Amino acid sequence: MTDLSTDPATQTTSADTTAAASALLAANRRRRRIRRWIAIGTLPLTLAALLFVGKLLSMYAFAHQSISAYVVDDYAGSEASARGQEFLNWFEPFKAPFNVGTALAGAEKLPEARTKLEESLELAHGLEVCTVRINLALVIERQGDAAAADGDGAAAAEFYGEALTLTSETPEECNSEEAQQQSSDPDRDMQKTKEDTEDRLKQKQQEQQEQQQPEEQKPEEQEQPEPQPSDEKLDELKEKLEQGQQERDQRQDGEEPGGTGTDKPW
Structure with missing residues (x-):
């Protein structure tokens, strides 16, 4: 019986098989290393893509929440949702401070609202x-x-x-x-x-x-002239003066004045 372990043909086939297996394992290891490095190299791009999608979705979500809260006069909720848009504010950067400022204005926080809207105007x-x-x-x-x-x-x-x-x-x-x-x-x-x-x-x-305007710059009211006595009043006054003089002359002569004896005011 022939000993296969000493057969040259069998030994050659075994060696070839071992070499092929080793080459296959080495190729697999190289492919795994390549795939690993590709995965590591593309990881930042993958994360950036996920972040991009997440940011877009969050922007629409926060914007919708802010608008919905504002419509029902929930200005605090509107402000909180709008501030969620400020994180990584890459897209339409003016909108986040605009929404925050509008919500603050609804809550009558006017100085704070003005500050945010001025910030928005600079970014618009x-x-x-x-x-x-x-x-x-x-x-x-x-x-x-x-x-x-x-x-x-x-x-x-x-x-x-x-x-x-x-x-x-x-x-x-x-x-x-x-x-x-x-x-x-x-x-x-x-x-x-x-x-x-x-x-x-x-x-x-x-x-x-x-x-x-100061008071002195306002048009002054025209002074109304004092009313002058009429001719009739002047005549009456003249008669009273003459009558008074006559009575004084009578008293000086010892005569009694006529009438009631009471001096009339004048």
């Missing part, structure tokens, strides 16, 4: 500035109303002047249909709101300025 570009300018002007107008209610007419007039300047400097492009479509409130006619605001501010500013 193109037609984005239209709706921001309108809301900012309305907030400043309400600051003027509050100052007027407190009796500070000078501060009220200053606020009205600032709001009027802001409104009058609104770009002409804001009167376009495209700007109307981008408005935060499409049901509000942007051009009409702008014109009404300007007229209202001019009237309020004028009223406050008139109230602040």
